Amino acid sequence: MMIKLMLALIVGVGISSSTSVWSQKKSAQTTKTKTSSKTSKSINSLKNEQEKVQKNLKRAQDSLKNTQLSTKKAMREVSRLDQGIEERSRLIQNKNVEIQTLQENISSLEKDILRLELEYASNKEKYVDLIYHAYVKNSSYSKLMFVLSAESFSQAYRRFRYIQDFASMRKSRADEIGKNRDDLVAKRSQLTEQKAQSTLLVQEREAENQKLIEEKDEQNRLLVSLKNKEKEFAAELAKQQAAAEKLDQKIKELIEKEAEEAAKRMAKKNDEKAKNQVKTENKAFEGSKGTLPSPLPGSHITGRFGIQFHPVLRHVKTNNKGVYCTSEAGAVAKAVYEGEVTQLFSVPGSNTAVIVRHGNYLSVYSNLTKIFVRKGQKVMAGDRIGSVYEDENDDNKTTLFFQIWKEKELQNPEEWIKGWKRKQ
Structure with a gap:
């Protein structure tokens, strides 16, 4: 009986000792696992931080490059606008000269038309007088009787020449009236054409003026926006x-x-x-x-x-x-x-x-x-x-x-x- 009790005690102590050792091992493993987990988390955190820093650096480099790029682009844009403004101003100046020339031509044409109208009216009046004179003469006696009733041969010849000259004058007046009429038509056509051309040029000039104003506004806006980058421009x-x-x-x-x-x-x-x-x-x-x-x-x-x-x-x-x-x-x-x-x-x-x-x-x-x-x-x-x-x-x-x-x-x-x- 005593032997059984001693064996039971020995077995109990052994089991207790084994349990204690197993518990210690398990505790150590748990501690090791926790430590390993903490280390892993720390490494991952550092990696994430490093990636973040690299991204920030790249962003900063890209930003610097973009700033330099935008600065150069802006400078080029200012130069382009400056040249565009200069060329457009010259274009407007040329159009002003064209308009002035056309206005002078229009004024000259209007004077020519007025002169031709007066000539046309005068020639018509003179022609009417000639026709009336010829009618009166022809109703009194014939051209032949007018020549034959002369008192001498020289007078008859003069009367004959007079009739010829009168007919020639009448034809000349008629031709002159026709020419006056044709000239008037041509001049009026030129006047209409040049007035239309002048109107078109004025419209084009106004459009160019508007573009010039817009370009100057754009340049001013750009210059104002670039004022904040004066240090960059100075360095460049x-x-x-x-x-x-x-x-x-x-x-x-x-x-x-x-x-x-x-x-x-x-x-x-x-x-x-x-x-x-x-x-x-x-x-x-x-x-x-x-x-x-x-x-x-x-x-x-x-x-x-x-x-x-x-x-x-x-x-x-x-x-x-x-x-x-x-x-x-x-x-x-x-x-x-x-x-x-x-x-x-x-x-x-x-x-x-x-x-x-x-x-x-x-x-x-x-x-x-x-x-x-x-x-x-x-x-x-x-x-x-x-x-x-x-x-x-x-x-x-x-x-x-x-x-x-x-x-x-x-x-x-x-x-x-x-x-x-x-x-x-």
Whole structure:
């Protein structure tokens, strides 16, 4: 009996011990599971946070890119509107001249019609008198009796001539009346036509005036909206000016070098024929002033030559040493006149530039990427010089910087290229 009790006690203690160990293991596993779960949650939270940060960074980068893009677009839009306003103002001015000319023509026609009406009335009255006179004469005696009743042969002849002259005068008066009538009809027709034309021109002018007002309003709204981005414009302008100054300095150095080399070549030749050839080239180039083709066909001016006010930062002036003309993606710069390629060079921020010599004159094409010419190559007007850089931050728009020099003396390209000169 005692043995059974001891065995039962031992078994009980064993079971209790096993249960305790199992409970401890289970507790440890539970604790481990909880810790693992917390760690997993922490990692997921960090990953989510990281993704959120990356999204925010991307959004910020996109926003910056869009801001830069919208800034450039806005600048381009301001320039486009500025040019549109200028062209529309010129169109309205031309229509005003046309209207004035037509009004003068109408006034002249009205005077002609009045004169013709008076002549017509006068000739009709005179013709009536002639007819009445002829009727009276014919009713008194016949033309034959009028001649035969003469007292002498000379009197008879004079009477005969009188009858002939009278008939001729009557016919002349009738013809004159007919001509007066035809002239009146023609003049009245011209008057009606020119009045209709004048009315149409006035309507067109009013429509253009309305468009001009709308364009000016749009430009003003755009300028007001851009006022908040003055810092961005100032930063962009500073960047552009720095690049422009580098380019100007490089071009100036090369132009001076080019002039010295040309002088040395001429001195070596010391040939009247060579000198005369340069004179001929100069004369031909100068004779083309105002008629040269655009170096970037289909483009429009986005930066004029000389001192210009910034379209947004009105208190800021820029001094452009050439003309900026802008076109669509894929645009190619072309030679404005026949000549020889003398320089190809690169400037950081302005890509590649090409200089073409035309006698003592030089044309400069800057902001090129792919070049289609080589140094020493002869080119003709319209030959491809190079592809213009496409700005991915500005819808791949292309902007060429173009200059004309007479040796070391900078020229205004607007006076040389057809359609570029501002009309007063």
